[in-house]
Structures are given as structure tokens and as C-alpha cells.
Amino acid sequence: MDLRGNFEQNANAMGNKPMHKVLVVDDEEPILELLKYNLEKDGYEVKTAADGMRAIEIARKFIPDLVLLDIMMPKMDGVETCRLIREIPEMQKAFVVFLTARSEEYSEVAAFDVGADDYITKPIKPRALMSRITALFRRETKKVSPASLISIGDLTIDRVSYTIKVRNKEINLPKKEFELLYFLAQNPNKVFSREDLLQNIWGTDVYVLARTVDVHIRKVREKIGEDYITTVKGVGYKFSLS
Amino acid sequence: MDLRGNFEQNANAMGNKPMHKVLVVDDEEPILELLKYNLEKDGYEVKTAADGMRAIEIARKFIPDLVLLDIMMPKMDGVETCRLIREIPEMQKAFVVFLTARSEEYSEVAAFDVGADDYITKPIKPRALMSRITALFRRETKKVSPASLISIGDLTIDRVSYTIKVRNKEINLPKKEFELLYFLAQNPNKVFSREDLLQNIWGTDVYVLARTVDVHIRKVREKIGEDYITTVKGVGYKFSLS
DNA sequence: ATGTTTCTTAACAATTCCTTAATGAACGGC
DNA sequence: GCCGTTCATTAAGGAATTGTTAAGAAACAT
Missing domain, CATH: 3.40.50.2300 (Response regulator)
Structure with missing residues (x-):
């Protein structure tokens, strides 16, 4: 079965290639x-x-x-x-x-x-x-990302250089981890279910288990500390200001 | 959320802009x-x-x-x-x-x-x-004529003579390698996709595979050292100050 | 022409990253 | 306390991306 079938607008937060x-x-x-x-x-x-x-x-x-x-x-x-x-x-x-x-x-x-x-x-x-x-x-003109720089407390997320800074220390995040953090930080305090996150970061045409999100969350926390991403049990995750 | 929208430049047809x-x-x-x-x-x-x-x-x-x-x-x-x-x-x-x-x-x-x-x-x-x-x-501002000399750390890029200097050693770079380094160095810390680089360095009318960029990156690194150009996996390359 | 350099492509190796699955811990209801 | 659910954590295999090399074209110079 061809999974590519009916998904035209599979552009997502990561800027995946749309199918033409x-x-x-x-x-x-x-x-x-x-x-x-x-x-x-x-x-x-x-x-x-x-x-x-x-x-x-x-x-x-x-x-x-x-x-x-x-x-x-x-x-x-x-x-x-x-x-x-x-x-x-x-x-x-x-x-x-x-x-x-x-x-x-x-x-x-x-x-x-x-x-x-x-x-x-x-x-x-x-x-x-x-x-x-x-x-x-x-050559197609490409969209401009909404905000290229997010700054919350002592955390800075820079989409231009694909780096983040925590407590003045620069950290390189792999793509998925970066996008995950970036997406959450765009809507602070808003809870997203794993499905939400998969949709927005992985895209609509990818078949991935929801638990995969957990692993990425874990890795992000490992690198930036436990204080930024909060688990809302039974619902999902959110970026929390504290 | 589909971020892709239809942002086209249908600017000209209407609107009372000043006639150019x-x-x-x-x-x-x-x-x-x-x-x-x-x-x-x-x-x-x-x-x-x-x-x-x-x-x-x-x-x-x-x-x-x-x-x-x-x-x-x-x-x-x-x-x-x-x-x-x-x-x-x-x-x-x-x-x-x-x-x-x-x-x-x-x-x-x-x-x-x-x-x-x-x-x-x-x-x-x-x-x-x-x-x-x-x-x-x-474009609001007219493109500023690019600087003919860029100096970052112990790296100097001279567009006039098409030469660079690393740690006081002068190196001759072939055209494509030079332009690649020059372009990246003009926007330090900004990540460019291979497509971006092709557009800006090879031009819009040249038909070259994206992976060709990799080879040039490799050659530049070989000549100036591994410390200047950073790979952002899944995204592209950037000139990184460190 | 001839030889040399540079550019592009292709193939393969190396690496990083992603995903899964398995296990353990925390929490709440009973 | 016991059990079930949910999340955290870890490790391993596989997938995807990039690094590296070499060889043929193309461009350039002699």
C-alpha cells in the first residue's frame, strides 16, 4: 500500500519536503x-x-x-x-x-x-x-518561520542557528529534540498530547508510536534540565514557566 | 496546524503602491x-x-x-x-x-x-x-554591497584576491570553495540548507545535486580545519564562531 | 593539442539519530 | 497492600544523514 497517497500538505513544523x-x-x-x-x-x-x-x-x-x-x-x-x-x-x-x-x-x-x-x-x-x-x-519562495528566537527566563531557543542556550551555556540539540522544545516553547503553559506533538512535529504522514515522544522529552530534559517541561499525567506535556 | 499556507507574491495586481x-x-x-x-x-x-x-x-x-x-x-x-x-x-x-x-x-x-x-x-x-x-x-533595504574582507578570529577572507588566511597562513581556494566559505562567513551562526547554498552560490539556473555541497564543505574543512563549519544534521551547515 | 585544476557525481563507509521494546518507578483506586 | 495505568529510563537495532574517496567531465591554462 502506498502510504504517500493522499497527503499533500505534509508540511510541518520541521519543514519537511512537501510532495509535489x-x-x-x-x-x-x-x-x-x-x-x-x-x-x-x-x-x-x-x-x-x-x-x-x-x-x-x-x-x-x-x-x-x-x-x-x-x-x-x-x-x-x-x-x-x-x-x-x-x-x-x-x-x-x-x-x-x-x-x-x-x-x-x-x-x-x-x-x-x-x-x-x-x-x-x-x-x-x-x-x-x-x-x-x-x-x-x-526556487519556490519559502515561508518565514514565525519567530526565529524565543527567550524565556534563562532559556534561549534560536531557530536560525539551531542552537539553544541555557544559563549562558550553548547546547546543540538534534533536530527532533530541537523541534520538540521549540514547539512547546512557542505555546508556553499549553498542554499538548503526544498525538498533538506527533502531528505537528513529525507530520501527518508518519507512522510513529506515541511513546516515542517520551524518549525525546527525556533527552531534552537531560540536556536542558528538568525545570522546563512538565508532564501532565494522562494528558501530555507542556512547557512551563516557573 | 498546517503552517504551509498559500503565501504567494500576488502583490502586483492590486493595491495602490507607487508605480516603479x-x-x-x-x-x-x-x-x-x-x-x-x-x-x-x-x-x-x-x-x-x-x-x-x-x-x-x-x-x-x-x-x-x-x-x-x-x-x-x-x-x-x-x-x-x-x-x-x-x-x-x-x-x-x-x-x-x-x-x-x-x-x-x-x-x-x-x-x-x-x-x-x-x-x-x-x-x-x-x-x-x-x-x-x-x-x-x-526588500526594504537595498542589498548592501558585500564586504570585500571578512575577519573572524584567526580567519581572514579576502574577496578581492580570492584568498583566505588561517593562522597567518595564506591559502588559495578554488572558486566554489571560496564562495561557499565566504557566503557562510557572511552570516555567522546561521544555518543554511544545501538548497539555500545552491541557490545563493551556484545560482538559480544551475542544475546540481544537493550532495555536491557536501563535497565542497569537506574540501574547505580539509584546508581551513574542522573548527569553522558546523554540520546541523537534517538541516544544513553553518559557520560557527567558537 | 596537452596537461592541470576544478567540479560533479556516484558509491561506500561512518556516524548520528530515531524508534522500538523492555523494565522499573510513581501514582491512584480499590 | 495490591493491581492497573501511566510515565521514566535504558539499551539495542535499524533508518537516515553525512563523511570520504575516487573517477570521469568540464573548465582552464600552457
């Missing part, structure tokens, strides 16, 4: 397969369409983050398809990358004019294509 | 048109120039907030044009963004030395360009 959706549009079956195979291997969720009409139908529901679009297609060509896709409100911010045979020299200007973000010439080299797609998503 | 003036300089007519069209669609006031001389004439009267400047031009190249533009008193605080063909590899250092704020490789992808311009204007 890709729609591939080409009239040649082998190319569809090749691209689908490579994309899925890299962890993208993929749908395919054999012509422009189908592409638009699918785009409306699927709302891909990226459309790979063959320029030369029967019935409706790529540029026209792109224009129509851009008319779908939710598709405004999606990326569109054209696939074009080298010989064609299809007007780049026309392509970019309808809002293409890049174009790639056939024959397609999977590795190169994949790295360019990676680069596309890499 | 843009001067586009390129010797190719189609490119001028493409850029002019897209910029005006986004609400900028645009003027164009086909060569450096004309550019300077226009800049003197028009006083644009942003100059898009092709690096490769007949008669006077972009770098020279930029320097002359910077001599116009009213143009001191304008943004300058270079346009460059991917193949050229025009000296970035030369470009930044004459006061470029960014550079973008052709072929130009209007949507990407527009969002970068939006981002440029959104």
Missing part, C-alpha cells in the same frame, strides 16, 4: 511512461494526459504544482493548452515547462508569453530533466 | 518587446534602450528604479554601462539586474563589483523574472 504533484501531457505514450516512471521514482505524484483537452480536465481537479507540456500535439497544441490552463484560478501559481523537439525551434517567446517557466528540448534526458525540475521547486 | 520605473537595455529587439510587455502588464512604467549609450541618456532623465541590463552588447558592454549609470547621482540607489546567457559565465564578481543587485540568465523566463523583480522591490 506533476501533470504530464504528451501524445506519445512511451514518453508519458518514461516521464511518469522517473518522476514517481523521485517522489512526485504524477498524472498523465494524452491531449490538451484531457489535460485541462485533469488539471481542474488535480491542481498540479507543475505541468510538463508537449508543444507539438494534435488537436490542441501546447501553447494553447497552457493558455487555457492558466485560466483555471487555482493554476495561477503552478509551473509550466514545455517539451519541444530541437528541430522545431518553436517560438520561445510565444511559449514564455503564455507563462511558461522553462522549456526542455527532446530527446529527453531523464537525469537532466529531473534536476531542472528540482531546481524549479527549489 | 524600469529601464530595459538589450540589443535584441524581441527581448526588449517581451520584457516591456510583461513589465507593463505587471504595472511598471517601462522605457527601453538598444545600447549602452542610449541607456545612459535615458537614465539621466527617466531616473528608473530598476535597470535590466544585458551584459553582452555591441559597442559598450553591460558592466561598463552599469558603471556609468552608477555615476549619475540620482541613480545611486537604483537596482541593477544583469541579463546574461547561460553559456557566457560572465564574471559574477565583476558584475557585483560595479553594483549589480542580481543577475538572471537567458533564456529569460518572464514569470520567474517578474517574481524576482517583485521580490527585489519588496
Whole structure:
């Protein structure tokens, strides 16, 4: 069973990679397969369409983050398809990358004019294509974390340098421990159940036992002292000011 | 809590912001048109120039907030044009963004030395360009020209000669290694992901695997010692003072 | 051209971190 | 006191990330 299935917004406090959706549009079956195979291997969720009409139908529901679009297609060509896709409100911010045979020299200007973000010439080299797609998503503006510095009493949590300071002593925490402490400290005095913590720090698509939280709590306490995190029996943990 | 939200930069379409003036300089007519069209669609006031001389004439009267400047031009190249533009008193605080063909590899250092704020490789992808311009204007403070000399502890980084000094010993670093160290040292204690580093050092249009960063980190450490660059597992690297 | 340096990738090793499971301790109800 | 529940603590295996090396491309210089 594919556990990745329906979890799009698996972004969480740790900044896990969101899974991106890709729609591939080409009239040649082998190319569809090749691209689908490579994309899925890299962890993208993929749908395919054999012509422009189908592409638009699918785009409306699927709302891909990226459309790979063959320029030369029967019935409706790529540029026209792109224009129509851009008319779908939710598709405004999606990326569109054209696939074009080298010989064609299809007007780049026309392509970019309808809002293409890049174009790639056939024959397609999977590795190169994949790295360019990676680069596309890499450019995405990323969110700014709410507070990069939390200071409570003699404890300082610095998300920029990923370090904490207790009683003027700097300590390096492993990622999960850091995120756990950071998350609790963002809402001082508020109790979170283990499930809450798993959801927010581990993410929705991870299958981890609730007891795992205990172990991390224990390790954080070991490093910063017992005074900051309080156990609320039967409920969960909270960051307590004292 | 899904922290990911839809924070996109749909800034331009509405809102009564001050209208920004843009001067586009390129010797190719189609490119001028493409850029002019897209910029005006986004609400900028645009003027164009086909060569450096004309550019300077226009800049003197028009006083644009942003100059898009092709690096490769007949008669006077972009770098020279930029320097002359910077001599116009009213143009001191304008943004300058270079346009460059991917193949050229025009000296970035030369470009930044004459006061470029960014550079973008052709072929130009209007949507990407527009969002970068939006981002440029959104920045409150104009990027300060980076210091050419950084000194931290017993480490000195000299951007002019591309050399560093550790414990009074001068070392020559290859370009990528130097820029990596330089970039990290500019923001001491700040953790950068491999993606961050790729974007800022390799550029947005280069397709390189993230693990490549590791190898360069390794080489830098080999040369300057293990004490300066710290790994933050699961996150990235940082320059750490200790 | 030729040789040299640098960059990138790939493969494997080393390390750290995460998760689980097992055990013991604390607490409350009966 | 006894029992059951819940949490604390520890250790071990496995998973994930990073370190390291080498080899082929690419860029650069001679």
C-alpha cells in the first residue's frame, strides 16, 4: 500500500519536503511512461494526459504544482493548452515547462508569453530533466518561520542557528529534540498530547508510536534540565514557566 | 496546524503602491518587446534602450528604479554601462539586474563589483523574472554591497584576491570553495540548507545535486580545519564562531 | 593539442539519530 | 497492600544523514 497517497500538505513544523504533484501531457505514450516512471521514482505524484483537452480536465481537479507540456500535439497544441490552463484560478501559481523537439525551434517567446517557466528540448534526458525540475521547486519562495528566537527566563531557543542556550551555556540539540522544545516553547503553559506533538512535529504522514515522544522529552530534559517541561499525567506535556 | 499556507507574491495586481520605473537595455529587439510587455502588464512604467549609450541618456532623465541590463552588447558592454549609470547621482540607489546567457559565465564578481543587485540568465523566463523583480522591490533595504574582507578570529577572507588566511597562513581556494566559505562567513551562526547554498552560490539556473555541497564543505574543512563549519544534521551547515 | 585544476557525481563507509521494546518507578483506586 | 495505568529510563537495532574517496567531465591554462 502506498502510504504517500493522499497527503499533500505534509508540511510541518520541521519543514519537511512537501510532495509535489506533476501533470504530464504528451501524445506519445512511451514518453508519458518514461516521464511518469522517473518522476514517481523521485517522489512526485504524477498524472498523465494524452491531449490538451484531457489535460485541462485533469488539471481542474488535480491542481498540479507543475505541468510538463508537449508543444507539438494534435488537436490542441501546447501553447494553447497552457493558455487555457492558466485560466483555471487555482493554476495561477503552478509551473509550466514545455517539451519541444530541437528541430522545431518553436517560438520561445510565444511559449514564455503564455507563462511558461522553462522549456526542455527532446530527446529527453531523464537525469537532466529531473534536476531542472528540482531546481524549479527549489526556487519556490519559502515561508518565514514565525519567530526565529524565543527567550524565556534563562532559556534561549534560536531557530536560525539551531542552537539553544541555557544559563549562558550553548547546547546543540538534534533536530527532533530541537523541534520538540521549540514547539512547546512557542505555546508556553499549553498542554499538548503526544498525538498533538506527533502531528505537528513529525507530520501527518508518519507512522510513529506515541511513546516515542517520551524518549525525546527525556533527552531534552537531560540536556536542558528538568525545570522546563512538565508532564501532565494522562494528558501530555507542556512547557512551563516557573 | 498546517503552517504551509498559500503565501504567494500576488502583490502586483492590486493595491495602490507607487508605480516603479524600469529601464530595459538589450540589443535584441524581441527581448526588449517581451520584457516591456510583461513589465507593463505587471504595472511598471517601462522605457527601453538598444545600447549602452542610449541607456545612459535615458537614465539621466527617466531616473528608473530598476535597470535590466544585458551584459553582452555591441559597442559598450553591460558592466561598463552599469558603471556609468552608477555615476549619475540620482541613480545611486537604483537596482541593477544583469541579463546574461547561460553559456557566457560572465564574471559574477565583476558584475557585483560595479553594483549589480542580481543577475538572471537567458533564456529569460518572464514569470520567474517578474517574481524576482517583485521580490527585489519588496526588500526594504537595498542589498548592501558585500564586504570585500571578512575577519573572524584567526580567519581572514579576502574577496578581492580570492584568498583566505588561517593562522597567518595564506591559502588559495578554488572558486566554489571560496564562495561557499565566504557566503557562510557572511552570516555567522546561521544555518543554511544545501538548497539555500545552491541557490545563493551556484545560482538559480544551475542544475546540481544537493550532495555536491557536501563535497565542497569537506574540501574547505580539509584546508581551513574542522573548527569553522558546523554540520546541523537534517538541516544544513553553518559557520560557527567558537 | 596537452596537461592541470576544478567540479560533479556516484558509491561506500561512518556516524548520528530515531524508534522500538523492555523494565522499573510513581501514582491512584480499590 | 495490591493491581492497573501511566510515565521514566535504558539499551539495542535499524533508518537516515553525512563523511570520504575516487573517477570521469568540464573548465582552464600552457
